[in-house]
Amino acid sequence: MPKTLLLLLCLFFCFIRINAQQNYADSLKQELANAKEDTNKVQLLVDLSSIYGWSYPDSGILYPQQALQLAQKLNFARGEIGAYGTTLKRADAIVKGMLQHSRKSEGIKELTDINALADEYLRLSYHGLRAKAKDFNAEIKTYFDESLGKINIIPQDIGRVLLNLYNNAFYAVNEKKKMNIEGYEPTVSVSTKKSGSHVCISVSDNGNGISQNIVDKIFQPFFTTKPTGQGTGLGLSLSYDVIKAHGGDINVESMERAGTTFTIQLPIV
Numbered sequence: 001m002p003k004t005l006l007l008l009l010c011l012f013f014c015f016i017r018i019n020a021q022q023n024y025a026d027s028l029k030q031e032l033a034n035a036k037e038d039t040n041k042v043q044l045l046v047d048l049s050s051i052y053g054w055s056y057p058d059s060g061i062l063y064p065q066q067a068l069q070l071a072q073k074l075n076f077a078r079g080e081i082g083a084y085g086t087t088l089k090r091a092d093a094i095v096k097g098m099l100q101h102s103r104k105s106e107g108i109k110e111l112t113d114i115n116a117l118a119d120e121y122l123r124l125s126y127h128g129l130r131a132k133a134k135d136f137n138a139e140i141k142t143y144f145d146e147s148l149g150k151i152n153i154i155p156q157d158i159g160r161v162l163l164n165l166y167n168n169a170f171y172a173v174n175e176k177k178k179m180n181i182e183g184y185e186p187t188v189s190v191s192t193k194k195s196g197s198h199v200c201i202s203v204s205d206n207g208n209g210i211s212q213n214i215v216d217k218i219f220q221p222f223f224t225t226k227p228t229g230q231g232t233g234l235g236l237s238l239s240y241d242v243i244k245a246h247g248g249d250i251n252v253e254s255m256e257r258a259g260t261t262f263t264i265q266l267p268i269v
Contacts, residue, residue: 046117065241107154112149114199115144115268121159122190125166129174138173144193151199151268153246158266161239161250165203165262166190168235172207172260197268198248204261210254218252 010032173186221237
């Protein structure tokens with residue numbers, strides 16, 4: 001069975017399961033509301049009996065312990081919905097990534113200032129991550145070769161490649177920052193230069209680096225170093241395809257606990 005069809009089926013069944021869990025949660029909410037109302041009635045009767053010495057029969061009223069059990073069930077149902085929702089979102093991202101893999105770019109090559117493009121997407125990535133995590137911060141260093149002329153590329157495609165590399169770099173330094181290493185300063189560096197008949201763009205970070213036994217796999221589809229649910233494993237694979245379609249090359253150098261550098265080579269002509 002084709003992978004795309006299989007993923008679409010997974011999306012369909014996840015959607016059905018989420019609906020079922022949502023309906024279950026809604027019914028539990030109603031039961032819990034009734035339970036709380038009945039519990040208040042019990043408390044009122046207890047208070048009155050203590051004041052006036054009344055006794056009352058067991059009328060099938062829901063007691064606090066039963067209300068607590070319902071609340072626990074409701075929390076579990078909410079957790080199930082969240083888990084399936086995460087799965088659904090990841091499956092959706094994977095399907096979209098696979099569709100990008102399968103279709104050719106419709107963009108048109110045009111003469112582009114690679115320095116301006118690299119800087120634009122660098123700021124876009126950084127401020128996008130800052131919007132999600134207010135406490136995120138990193139030093140940005142740029143070394144742009146001002147003598148570079150414009151090169152003939154599809155700017156939106158190369159922009160997406162750069163955005164993916166930047167996002168990965170900022171993710172790497174942020175993860176290392178969480179380790180609270182004394183004196184550590186998260187840093188992402190971007191440089192451009194001319195090398196023979198090519199323009200080189202390098203994106204470096206001083207994060208934790210990539211293990212040498214997996215560094216050769218990172219351009220493979222569905223391979224990711226991120227925890228489950230945080231990456232589709234298609235970003236670098238798509239980036240590889242885009243660069244190759246431009247007649248260029250992309251490679252990686254990494255040292256564990258020291259950082260990673262991705263280098264893109266694009267033909268000038």
